[in-house]
Amino acid sequence: MTDPLDALREPIRPVAPDPAFAARLRTRLERAVFDPMATQFDTWEDDMLTTDTPSTEAAVALALSTVTPYLTVADAAAALTFYSEAFGGIRRGEPIVMPDGRIGHAEIALGDSVLMLAEEFPEMGLVAPTGGSVAQSLRLEVADPDTVVGRALARGARLERPVTESPYGRGGVVIDPSGHRWMVSREAPVAAGPAAPRPGEVGYASLWTHDVEAAERFYTSVLGWETTAGSAPQGRQVTNLARPLGMWGGQERTTLFLCFAVPDVDDAVALVRAAGGTAGDPAEEPYGRIADCVDDQGLPFAVFAAPPGSGPRPAPTQPGELASARLEVPDTTLARAFYGTVLGWRFVPGREAGGWEVRIGDGVPRPALHVTAGREAAGVPAFGVADVATAVDAVRAAGGTAAEPRFEDHRATACTDDQGTRFDLVEHPADVSGGAAPR
Numbered sequence: 001m002t003d004p005l006d007a008l009r010e011p012i013r014p015v016a017p018d019p020a021f022a023a024r025l026r027t028r029l030e031r032a033v034f035d036p037m038a039t040q041f042d043t044w045e046d047d048m049l050t051t052d053t054p055s056t057e058a059a060v061a062l063a064l065s066t067v068t069p070y071l072t073v074a075d076a077a078a079a080l081t082f083y084s085e086a087f088g089g090i091r092r093g094e095p096i097v098m099p100d101g102r103i104g105h106a107e108i109a110l111g112d113s114v115l116m117l118a119e120e121f122p123e124m125g126l127v128a129p130t131g132g133s134v135a136q137s138l139r140l141e142v143a144d145p146d147t148v149v150g151r152a153l154a155r156g157a158r159l160e161r162p163v164t165e166s167p168y169g170r171g172g173v174v175i176d177p178s179g180h181r182w183m184v185s186r187e188a189p190v191a192a193g194p195a196a197p198r199p200g201e202v203g204y205a206s207l208w209t210h211d212v213e214a215a216e217r218f219y220t221s222v223l224g225w226e227t228t229a230g231s232a233p234q235g236r237q238v239t240n241l242a243r244p245l246g247m248w249g250g251q252e253r254t255t256l257f258l259c260f261a262v263p264d265v266d267d268a269v270a271l272v273r274a275a276g277g278t279a280g281d282p283a284e285e286p287y288g289r290i291a292d293c294v295d296d297q298g299l300p301f302a303v304f305a306a307p308p309g310s311g312p313r314p315a316p317t318q319p320g321e322l323a324s325a326r327l328e329v330p331d332t333t334l335a336r337a338f339y340g341t342v343l344g345w346r347f348v349p350g351r352e353a354g355g356w357e358v359r360i361g362d363g364v365p366r367p368a369l370h371v372t373a374g375r376e377a378a379g380v381p382a383f384g385v386a387d388v389a390t391a392v393d394a395v396r397a398a399g400g401t402a403a404e405p406r407f408e409d410h411r412a413t414a415c416t417d418d419q420g421t422r423f424d425l426v427e428h429p430a431d432v433s434g435g436a437a438p439r
Contacts, residue, residue: 064114069138071117073178074128076103079117082177083108086152087140088411088427089115090351110140112364129179137173139183144386145171148184152176196306197261200343200360202367203304204244204259204287205322207381210419212236212249218417219247222394223320223383241321243367254421256325256379259302260343265289268303268342275341279303296338297329299377303342323384323426324367328374332356335371347371382424388413391425 073079076095083089092107092114102119109115120127129135142148145163149172153159156177163172163184171185197203209215212234219225219238226240227247234249248257262268265282269291272279276296282289290304329335332354339345339358346359350370358369385391388405392413395402399418402425405411411427 134181137181201365203261206246206257208251221398256381262303297377324382326370326380388427
């Protein structure tokens with residue numbers, strides 16, 4: 001007699017998971033591999049809780065320096081707000097709250113460094129500064145000490161020394177509301193600039209636009225660019241920036257065209273083709289050997305090798321510089337595979353789900369590079385400015401659009417010019433050589 005359970009049994013058929021679930025699971029697995037500490041913290045909720053205060057930011061992926069300040073404060077929530085609003089800091093994840101309600105750990109990114117803090121634990125000998133005495137000073141490098149000191153004073157800091165010029169640069173000293181002493185400074189310029197771009201870094205950028213004359217008027221008005229004619233009628237070169245930057249008109253599709261430094265252009269062309277992209281034959285130009293390429297998702301770029309004897313370039317320190325670039329692509333996984341193969345990029349999880357930040361060698365490229373998801377492949381620039389609010393007014397006055405600035409995003413905002421080309425503005429606390437793209 002046939003067993004009813006055998007007769008009624010359905011054959012096993014694989015079932016495709018829900019696409020949204022599959023995408024979330026893939027992202028979690030990728031982050032577990034690339035950022036295991038983030039996953040580890042998710043499992044520590046038996047003894048520690050996160051704050052109930054909603055956060056608009058995910059953890060900022062940033063490699064720790066050899067020395068990281070760890071401050072004791074009386075009120076961690078107030079301290080985080082001050083460092084965010086006065087110094088342009090970005091919170092790294094949620095503070096960890098101990099069972100007794102005290103904040104036991106919190107992090108905030110200031111430029112390329114991380115500041116850690118916790119509330120007082122007298123039983124462990126950890127107390128905040130009292131009575132006006134401090135045991136240490138912290139030096140904060142900024143592009144505009146006057147503005148940063150002014151913001152700090154407006155948010156409760158005490159002025160110890162006004163901003164002045166010295167042989168070492170320009171700066172002032174404030175005592176923050178938690179009692180810690182900050183030397184807000186801009187280092188004096190040095191004669192020698194940084195080294196030439198490392199392999200994988202941007203050596204040249206060009207803003208592709210519909211009407212180059214209109215773009216010239218807009219960005220001159222908003223960012224103070226000074227331009228000269230390029231090698232062709234549709235070309236312009238920006239002459240008052242440290243990093244080479246141009247504009248190219250007559251383009252149906254607007255994007256930021258990036259030219260990446262490589263050790264050997266011919267080898268890079270072979271890698272582009274092997275990775276699924278297209279590349280023209282290398283050509284010798286006055287500025288070096290170069291090849292135009294398109295990645296496997298349709299984003300144009302170039303690779304170049306500077307001619308022998310090319311020296312270092314001046315350090316970018318003024319408003320209007322390219323602070324960072326965002327590569328928007330339909331598939332970030334494909335992009336990581338392509339650029340990892342061609343340019344040797346490494347990636348760490350970015351601030352938004354599915355986004356990634358580029359690493360080259362042991363650090364962040366200059367300008368900073370991000371890979372995020374988008375409907376169509378495009379390059380989106382972020383330009384450094386001294387004051388985002390003032391720059392937003394200039395964008396709107398010139399016929400562009402700009403979102404309201406956000407403190408939690410390095411005082412950054414998303415904009416379009418008067419032709420609809422997207423770009424970001426970022427007020428960076430250190431300098432305009434790196435930056436965060438608004439989200």
